[in-house]
Amino acid sequence: MALVSFSNVGLRYSTGPEILNDVSFSLEKGSFHFLTGASGAGKTSLLKLLYLGKRPTRGIVTMFGEDVTRMKREQLPAIRRQIGSVFQDFRLLAHLSAYDNVALPMRIAGVPEDHTRRNVTELLRWVGLGEKMEAKPPTLSGGEQQRVAIARAVIARPKLLVADEPTGNIDPEIGMKILLLFEELNKHGTTIIIATHDADIIRRFGHPEMRLQDGTLIMPKSGVKAA
């Protein structure tokens, strides 16, 4: 059974034009995809549907075997906790330290503090922020903020990882390290979808590509099943 399934999904903001139209695809458990397309093609909107930041205006979205399109809002947190999201604008909480930002998903899930401390410390060291755990996001560079955002997305070992340009602001060496972390998570069963413009990365890792053009998923390549 597919982990994520979109069937004739459409999305519009308010009364504006449809940003996504008739998008249909399914992602198998443990798959890894790159989402590409020109600016304004609808990549961020598709990712919003994937991390449940929006619900479609039409069509059906199924995640982890549940129809989330008409799901009661009280049920959404349980689904969202299985998704790790790297937002385009990071969405870090400015008054919390890097450590506390990364610890958030575990605290929300009620994980004991000693377990949280061990994991967060280890992960922040791994992404090169071991010395900046107590730093607040406004004092960090763009690349450092992005690494905090990535660490927060993966800390709770999500079943689905959705990332919007996760290597956009960081130097190539760290970017490669981050992608290797994603590869490692993927090997352990996490389904990953990354929006990127970087053709080098797509070529280098060789994962299938989903291409959006004017709101339509036009060319699902190998590994993506058209629903």
Place this chain on the structure above:
Amino acid sequence: MTRKIFQKYQYDIALESGVGANLVSWATGLMVFFMTLAIAVNIGLASITDNWVAGLSGSLTVELQPPAPADGKEKVSDEQEKAFTTLAEKIAALGGTHAGVTAGRVLAQEEVLKLIEPWLGTAMPADLPLPALIDLTLAPDADTAALKKDILAIAPKATVDTHDDTLKDVTTLVNTARLFVMLLSGVIMLLAIVAISGMVRAKLAIHHQEVETLHLIGAHDEYIARQFRHHTLKGTLKGAVAGVAAMLLTLYAIGQMTRTIDSSLLPDLHLTEKDWALLVAAPILAGALIAHLTAQKTVMKALARLD
């Protein structure tokens, strides 16, 4: 619980910074200040009524008009004076001889003068004719109508005051005032609810993006509401304690100022330990409860509109 509220609590939402971080404390402080005043007034009025009722019920006052000089005479004769005094003592002697009276006493001239002092002042002429006032203490099951009849049999021109009408009027007046004060407390509480609710909504609007991020990470509404609740409760308790303290100081200052006022015009006001405990605890507890419930309801209602 208090330790838990005041210990360092980490908010995921930056509720403790920015414009209006202390607005809840100020609003609650003012609410509690006036609520404490309302309770103090209420307790005071109740105490005054109780004092009056205790002083007047179970007793009866007989008033004998002083004798007038005989025709053609300038002064009252010694015989008239003697008859007047004897009559007063005869009525007072009902205490112990009459079944409905346990004790009787003719008020001394100084006591009578003290009673009329608020109206006539202290500079009264020495030969001012004063009535005789006889205070009779009634037995618990005394038949006041029969007693009144017996007194009038002794002194047909006597005025017998059972205090019933006075007590009824005073009690009605004080109870109306107490009801008004309680209504005022209700209005103050309502205003506090509106103010706290408005402030919580404003905070939700200011921190909309943080709330949305927490939702996207998987936080339940309750997780977010808990932070608003804690923040509001903390602000409320701070404001409430300050409000009560300010009002107690005000009451103390009023007490000091009124000490110089002629006490014969003011009824005796005495607050018991229970009254003081109510005065301090009720506004704080009411403030905390109002804040807790208002914050919870406002946040949950607002979050329910988000997806």
